[in-house]
Amino acid sequence: MAAETHEPAAQPPHSIQSLLCNPFERRPLDEQLQIKESGPDQPDIAIRRPASERGQKYKRGFSRKWYRRKAWLAGCGQVKAVFCFPCLLLKTAGADTAWTVTGIRDMKHLSEKIKKHGCSRAHLVNTMELAMLGTGSIAEQLDEGHRARVRKHNEEVFKNRHILSKIVDCVICGAFELDLRLHGDADSSVRGLEGFVASLDSVLEEHLKKATVFKGTSKTVQQELLDSMLSVLKDCILDEVHDADYLAIQADETTDVSTHSQLVLLLRYIDRHHNVQERFFEFIPLQDANGDSIVTSLLERLSTLLPGGRESRLIAQAYDGAAVMRGTKGGVQRKVLEVYGNAHYVHCYAHQLDLIMQQATSHIPRIRTFFSDLGGFSEFFSGSFKRTAVLDEVVARRLPGTSTTRWNFHSCAVNTVFEHQADLLLCVQTIRDSSHFDPQTVREAGGFVRMLQDEDFCFFLALFHRIMPHVDTLFKQLQKRNIDSVIISGIIQSFTDRMQTIRDSIPSLHGQASGSVEQQPIKKRRTLGPGEHQQLATEVCYTILSDAKDRFSFTKHLISATLLQGDLFPEHHRRFPDSALDTTVEAYPMLSKAKLKTELCLIYENNEFRACSGALTLFLFFMENNLQDTFTETVSLLKILITTPMTTAESGRCFSTLNRIKTFLRNTKTQEHLNALAMLSMEKKLVRNIPDFNNRVVERFANQKDRRAKFLYK
Structure with missing residues (x-):
């Protein structure tokens, strides 16, 4: 009976199913060469055939050892049969259809059939023609002139690949530490590196002086090299992820x-x-x-x-x-x-919770403007030693440095400006009235004077001065190692109550904001009224409450982490944390509760495990001592905890x-080519750890398109 020829999805081109469905001879040459390079598909085959010998009945099965004995064997798990790979591809007249169409399923006589087929003329012809595919005719290869041309071609390829590898090194160094510009024809850091490397490599130096077809310094080549590097790195990351x-x-x-x-x-x-x-x-x-x-x-x-x-x-x-x-x-x-x-x-x-504030500012123009103005104080004083000297003399307190990725900056800046608002006003007025500063500084100082006297700015400063400590407290409390579902629920409820208290006390902020600095009769833009202030402040509190509720709706991973914290092991030994285990299994149903509890009990009983300083330390201990097969569920939980980017601080993570x-x-x-530049800059260590990185990049570059320069060996 002929094998089924319906090709399932995602079958590799060299698989039996794919070749039966789409014969080799109908495929383009480049795909044929790819199949030849891939070699025969050799999966495990679940063949179990009844047999008998001397009155004894038994079952014969297929062993992968046959693949090692005969490299031309190919297997198909769907039809549960073995095939001859060269004969299936080329199908020379006289080839046994059992090896090319139906496949061999008789395991009892497989050894005899392989020996007979391996000696057949059709098999030898097919094997020879497959080996010669894409390499030219036999006559050409036997010709001394042809071999000399191949040797010359390969020598040129070797030289070109060496030069391209050096250029790859220069591009990598440029992306690692320097400003790699790819615009126009301006000299880039890469070109400077190429000149330096050429002084150390005579082959590259000669190439850069004499090359006409391929020099390797053009914008196009560098961009194509970046594309090739990105492709190689992403393939490596995908392999790791899989x-x-x-x-x-x-x-x-x-x-x-x-x-x-x-x-x-x-x-x-x-x-x-x-x-x-x-x-x-x-x-x-x-x-x-x-x-x-x-x-x-x-x-x-x-x-x-x-x-x-x-x-x-x-x-x-x-x-x-x-x-x-x-x-x-x-x-x-x-x-x-x-x-x-x-x-x-x-x-x-x-x-680190700075994103809650970004959420609050993203859709409220007045709040967004407030934080933009607030960040200006630090930038203004940090931009000049003379300005900083006046700040030290008048305020006697430095402003925190700006940061776009941490909540801490907003918190410190709000508190510092609020607590020293009058002194800051005096400081910028001193700079404005001084004759020792340039016109731009005086002009900017005037803007800060108006800002510190602006009712809207003062109101929002007072509002966030009340909000910030509670947000910082929430983050610090969730960083604690000894935590459970009751504590987490209480922390979030306490934060919610405080935000609601602030929202209810908004009217009292008007007196606090208006009395913080002496108001000057200067012309200002229209300020918001008390009703508008209250509406915006209410919206800010609501947004923060809403975001906190969403962001911390899942905290079971924090509770799961307490199961494997070494400092809690003595307490867990006295009283097993059943509630934390239940929470863990509920969050991660792939874990076996019974086995995990047994493993944890054993860990808690052993005093030596109490020296564990974190999940990563315990995980590495299990792996280094080959205990992953013994503590399977614990290792799985450790992998989950380590992989999760948790809030809980842990050494080394x-x-x-x-x-x-x-x-x-x-x-x-x-x-x-931002992706490639970022990848090279971020993943320096990965690039260095790929032993054949340059060769893989050169190979990818060479196969991108047909090139006048020679990069592929014959």
């Missing part, structure tokens, strides 16, 4: 220096060497910064990262404070959760690729 048991994503809407809105996607996982990796993956351009656009882009990437059947591996998602991200009903996190059921929305340690990305964007010129 090997990881769990994955967490961080996706933040951010803006580069050219104000282009885009989504930055970061991946967190444990690699095959048991190291925690937080990788930058790519910038995703956004046409419309709405929920549907972001969801579509994210789900498209996630389908590549976690192909069919691996949806449960996504165990956490973290976003910034945008409403389209965090909404519990129609937000991005909810729509992702509908597809990836274990992808809990968590507050990422990299966000609180590094943030997200902060590095935002720093990179502030310092990078507008680039067409």
Whole structure:
């Protein structure tokens, strides 16, 4: 009976099913060469055939040892048979159809059939023709002139690849530490590096002086090299992600220096060497910064990262404070959760609650203006030693440095400006009235005088002076190691009560704001009335309450972490934390509750485990001592906790690729190849750890398109 020829989805081109459905001879040459390079598909085959010998009945099965004995054997799990790979491809007349159409299923006589087929003329012809495919005729290869031309060609390829490898090194160094510009024909840092490397490499030096066809210093070549590097790095990251048991994503809407809105996607996982990796993956351009656009882009990437059947591996998602991200009903996190059921929305340690304020300012123009004005104080005084000297003399207190990624700056700035408002007013008036400053400084000081006397600014300063301490307290309390569901619920409820108290006391802020500095009769823009102030302040409090409720609706991962905190082991030994275990299994149903409890009891009983300083330390101990098969559920829980970008501080975990990305964007010129530049800048260590990185980049570059210069060996 002929084998079924319906090709299932996602079958590799060299698989038996694919070749039966779409014969080799009908395929283009480049695909034929790719199939030849891939070699025979050799999967496990579940063949169990009854047999008998000397009155004894038994079953014969297929063993993978046959693949090692005969490299030309190919297998098909669907039809449960083995085939001859060269004969299936070329089908020379006289070939046995059992090896090319139906496949061999008789395991009892497989050894005899392989021996007979391997000696057949048709098999030898097919094997020879497959080996010669794409290499030219036999006569040509036997010709001495042809061999000489091949040797000369390959020598030129070797030289070109060496030169291109040196240029790759220069591009890498330029992306690592220097300003890599790819605009116009202006000399770039890469070109300067090429000159330096040429002084150390005579082959490159001679090439740069004499090359006419391919020099390697053009903008186009550098861009193509960047594309090739990005492709190689993303392939490596994808390989690591596919090997990881769990994955967490961080996706933040951010803006580069050219104000282009885009989504930055970061991946967190444990690699095959048991190291925690937080990788930058790519910038995703956004046409419309709405929920549907972001969801579509994210789900498209996630389908590549976690192909069919691996949806449960996504165990956490973290976003910034945008409403389209965090909404519990129609937000991005909810729509992702509908597809990836274990992808809990968590507050990422990299966000540190500054995003709640960004949410509050994103849609209220007056509040956005207030924080923009507030940040101006630090920038003004830090821009000049003379200004700082006046600040030290009059105020005797420095302002905090600006930061776009931490809540701390807003908190410290609000408190400092509020507490020293009168002194700051005197300071900027002194600068304005002084004859020792340049006109620009005097002009800017005048703006700060008007700002400190502005009723709106003073009102919002007093409002946030009340709000900030409670937000800081919330964050610090959630950082504690000894925490449970009751404590978390109480902390959030306490924060909610305080925000409501502030909202109820808004009318009293008017007297506090108006009496903080002496009002001067200067002409100002129209200020808001008490009713408008109260309305905006109420909206701010509501936004913060709403965001806090959404952001901390899932806190079970914090409770799960308490199961594996070494300082709590003595307490857990005296009284097992059943409620924390129940919460953990509810959050992560892939864990076996009974086995996990047994393993944890054993850990709690052993005093030596109490020296554990964190989840990562305990995980590495299990892996280094090959205990992962003994403590399977504990290791799985450790992987989940380590992969999740939790709020709880833990030694050795609180590094943030997200902060590095935002720093990179502030310092990078507008680039067409921003993804490649960011990847090279962020993932320096990954680039250095790929042993054949340059060769892989050169190979990818050489195969991008037909080139006049020779880069492919014959």
